[in-house]
Amino acid sequence: MNQQPLDTKPLYQKTVWVQDLLKTTDFTVDISSEPFIIENIRQHKTTEGSPFIRLEITDKTGKIPARIWNEDFPSCNIHEIKEGDIVLIWGNLTQFRERRYIRVTKLKIIAEDNVNIGELTNTALQADLDTLWTKLTQIIASIKNPYIRQLLNNLFSDPKIANAFKTTAAAEMVHHDYIGGLLDHTLEMIDIAEVILKHYPQADRDIVVAGIILHDIGKILEYETKRTVVKRTKQGYLLGHIYLGLELINKYLPAGFPEEYKLQLFHVVLAHHGELEYGSPVRPATIEAIIVSAVDDISSKVKQFQKELQTKQPDSQGFGEYHKFIRTRVYFSHLARQKHKENSQDTASSNTIELTLNAESD
Numbered sequence: 001m002n003q004q005p006l007d008t009k010p011l012y013q014k015t016v017w018v019q020d021l022l023k024t025t026d027f028t029v030d031i032s033s034e035p036f037i038i039e040n041i042r043q044h045k046t047t048e049g050s051p052f053i054r055l056e057i058t059d060k061t062g063k064i065p066a067r068i069w070n071e072d073f074p075s076c077n078i079h080e081i082k083e084g085d086i087v088l089i090w091g092n093l094t095q096f097r098e099r100r101y102i103r104v105t106k107l108k109i110i111a112e113d114n115v116n117i118g119e120l121t122n123t124a125l126q127a128d129l130d131t132l133w134t135k136l137t138q139i140i141a142s143i144k145n146p147y148i149r150q151l152l153n154n155l156f157s158d159p160k161i162a163n164a165f166k167t168t169a170a171a172e173m174v175h176h177d178y179i180g181g182l183l184d185h186t187l188e189m190i191d192i193a194e195v196i197l198k199h200y201p202q203a204d205r206d207i208v209v210a211g212i213i214l215h216d217i218g219k220i221l222e223y224e225t226k227r228t229v230v231k232r233t234k235q236g237y238l239l240g241h242i243y244l245g246l247e248l249i250n251k252y253l254p255a256g257f258p259e260e261y262k263l264q265l266f267h268v269v270l271a272h273h274g275e276l277e278y279g280s281p282v283r284p285a286t287i288e289a290i291i292v293s294a295v296d297d298i299s300s301k302v303k304q305f306q307k308e309l310q311t312k313q314p315d316s317q318g319f320g321e322y323h324k325f326i327r328t329r330v331y332f333s334h335l336a337r338q339k340h341k342e343n344s345q346d347t348a349s350s351n352t353i354e355l356t357l358n359a360e361s362d
Contacts, residue, residue, distance in 0.1 A: 011114040019061035065101040076107040084229040154252040164220035169230040211268030218245025
C-alpha cells in the first residue's frame with residue numbers, strides 16, 4: 001500500500017460524511033468531488049424497463065445507498081467501476097418514499113494515494129485488534145484438555161491462519177461484517193457462553209469454548225476482504241465455511257487426539273446453525289452444541305439490531321425500514337426513551353416555574 005508523505009495532505013479530503021447524510025433533513029445537499037468507497041454494485045431496471053445502477057457507498061462513518069440513472073451512465077464510468085474502488089462522486093441527496101439515497105451524476109475512479117484511507121474505512125471494532133487477539137490467546141491457554149488446547153495452538157501457530165482469523169469478517173453483510181469481525185464475534189460468543197456455563201455443570205467448558213473458536217474458522221477461506229468490501233470466494237460459494245472449517249481442523253489435529261472428543265467437536269461445528277434449513281447438516285444433539293448454537297444466534301441477531309440503530313434513522317413513528325434478515329422494522333426504543341425523559345424534564349421544569357409564579361402572586 002502506498003502511503004502519503006508525512007508533510008503532505010491527500011489531494012482529496014472528506015467534507016461530507018455519510019453519518020450526516022443519513023441524519024439531515026436538508027435534501028438540497030450537493031455533493032462535489034467527494035471521496036467514497038464502493039461497497040456494492042448491482043444493475044437493475046425501472047418499471048419502465050430503463051436500466052440503472054444501484055450502489056452502496058461508504059466512508060468511515062457508515063454506508064448509504066446511491067443510484068446512477070441511465071442518463072448519467074456516460075459520466076460515471078459504469079463499465080470500469082467495481083466493488084472496493086475508491087471514487088470521487090458528484091451528485092445530490094434525494095429521497096423517495098422515505099428512503100434516502102445519493103443520485104450520482106458523475107463518478108471518477110482515483111488511486112488510494114490521493115485520499116486519506118482512514119477517512120474511508122472503519123473496522124467498527126470497539127477495541128484494538130491486538131488487544132482482542134491477546135484475549136483470545138489467554139482463553140486458549142485456559143483450556144484444560146491438553147488435546148484440545150494443542151489443536152488450537154497448532155492452528156494458530158500457522159501465521160497465515162492467525163492473521164486471517166484476526167482480520168476476516170464474520171459475514172458479507174449481515175452481522176460483524178467488518179475487518180476483525182470474526183475475532184470480535186468469537187470473543188463476544190465466549191463472553192456470553194461463560195455466563196451460561198455457570199448454570200449448566202454437565203456442559204464441558206473446553207468443548208464449548210473450543211467449539212466457539214472453531215465454529216466459523218472456515219470463514220477465513222470463505223471470505224476475502226478488499227478495504228471495507230467483504231466478498232465470498234469461489235470455494236466459499238461451492239463448499240461453504242462449515243466444510244472448509246472441518247477440513248482445516250482435521251489437518252491440524254494433534255497425534256493421538258481422542259476419537260470421542262473429535263466427534264463432539266466436529267458435531268459442534270456441524271450443528272452450530274441450529275436447523276437444517278439454516279445450513280447445518282445436523283441439529284444440535286449435545287448440550288455443548290446447543291450452547292454454541294444459541295450464543296451464535298444471540299451474537300449475530302443482537303449485532304444486527306445494534307447495527308441498525310447505529311447506522312439508520314427512524315421515521316416519524318420511530319421505526320426503521322423493513323429489515324429482511326431481522327424480518328421486521330426495528331423500533332428505535334432508546335430514542336423514544338430519551339425523548340420521553342426530555343419531555344418529562346421539560347414538564348417538571350414548567351410545573352416548577354408555574355408553582356413559583358403562583359407563590360409569588362400569593
